[in-house]
Amino acid sequence: MPAPVVITDGDGVEAGTAGNPLVVDATVSIAANSTVDLNRVAGTATAVNNGTASAGAQRVVIASDNTPFAVKIDQTTPGTTNLVALAANQSVNVAQINGVATTMGNGASGTGVQRVTIASDSTGTINVRNVSAAAYETVAAGQTAQVLGGSGATGDTLIGLLVVPATTSPGNVIILDNATSITVFTGGASSVSNLVPFWIAIGAQSVSGAWKVTTGSNVSVVAVGNFSA
Numbered sequence: 001m002p003a004p005v006v007i008t009d010g011d012g013v014e015a016g017t018a019g020n021p022l023v024v025d026a027t028v029s030i031a032a033n034s035t036v037d038l039n040r041v042a043g044t045a046t047a048v049n050n051g052t053a054s055a056g057a058q059r060v061v062i063a064s065d066n067t068p069f070a071v072k073i074d075q076t077t078p079g080t081t082n083l084v085a086l087a088a089n090q091s092v093n094v095a096q097i098n099g100v101a102t103t104m105g106n107g108a109s110g111t112g113v114q115r116v117t118i119a120s121d122s123t124g125t126i127n128v129r130n131v132s133a134a135a136y137e138t139v140a141a142g143q144t145a146q147v148l149g150g151s152g153a154t155g156d157t158l159i160g161l162l163v164v165p166a167t168t169s170p171g172n173v174i175i176l177d178n179a180t181s182i183t184v185f186t187g188g189a190s191s192v193s194n195l196v197p198f199w200i201a202i203g204a205q206s207v208s209g210a211w212k213v214t215t216g217s218n219v220s221v222v223a224v225g226n227f228s229a
Contacts, residue, residue: 096112136222146214152206152226159225171215
């Protein structure tokens with residue numbers, strides 16, 4: 001068996017002992033693809049497995065040209081985790097509005113109903129009518145400013161008039177918002193080709209008093225709307 005090798009310092013004292021340790025100042029290279037156990041990050045034990053960030057967790061970034069990948073977010077407390085952007089044209093089920101269950105179907109307004117407005121440049125036509133509560137009143141031919149309803153009042157709604165000509169040359173039909181006169185059918189010689197009744201849509205509320213109707217000769221009407229008793 002060969003004799004052990006003893007390393008001594010410049011004074012001939014054995015090196016590598018507790019009293020005279022051997023200090024090696026050298027650069028050590030790790031072979032390519034070597035297995036390394038990373039047990040500390042910035043002097044702190046490496047954080048492993050799932051959990052919160054800590055001094056032992058290394059910060060990472062996702063490259064701007066990274067291939068897209070799915071990310072699972074467990075949002076157990078709404079509003080406390082990262083914002084999530086939905087893909088374009090994604091289907092969404094609106095279950096709540098303003099924190100309240102969405103109101104569906106016909107019915108009264110509530111906190112679950114989103115307020116909407118009609119654009120000032122909208123080209124559509126909207127007819128607002130309370131048809132379920134509408135009443136009708138007949139106006140014979142030759143009547144002057146007949147009040148619709150018992151007394152009528154501001155805010156009454158006139159949905160429309162069913163005009164019933166008795167000849168093909170009937171008289172005119174005029175509606176009045178209290179004192180404001182509006183001709184809705186001019187009438188006159190051969191103004192209609194037959195005696196079939198026809199409908200004139202109004203869809204307006206009175207602003208100055210009761211609705212009234214004036215009829216000429218040989219023409220009567222059926223007024224439909226909401227009139228004050």
